[in-house]
Amino acid sequence: MRRGFLFPVQYQLQRTSPWRSVSIRWQTWLVLLAALVLLFLGPYVVHCMMTAFSDPPPPITFKVAAASYGLLTEILLIK
Numbered sequence: 001m002r003r004g005f006l007f008p009v010q011y012q013l014q015r016t017s018p019w020r021s022v023s024i025r026w027q028t029w030l031v032l033l034a035a036l037v038l039l040f041l042g043p044y045v046v047h048c049m050m051t052a053f054s055d056p057p058p059p060i061t062f063k064v065a066a067a068s069y070g071l072l073t074e075i076l077l078i079k
Helices: 018-024 026-051 060-078
Strands: none
Touching (some): 026 060
């Protein structure tokens, strides 16, 4: 244990790589997997919405709404 120079708080030096400690925790991988699934699910849903109706084709407002939904989903997921 060492003492900090400015603050009398004790801290312990970590001897392993940060990536190794992250990879051991399964909760981190679960969150990462869920985020990736959601990132790929958004465009897939938009594709399904745009190609769902072939006879008669959907109006342009439906396609614009589907594209807007996909764009908004990706923006919210990335932030």
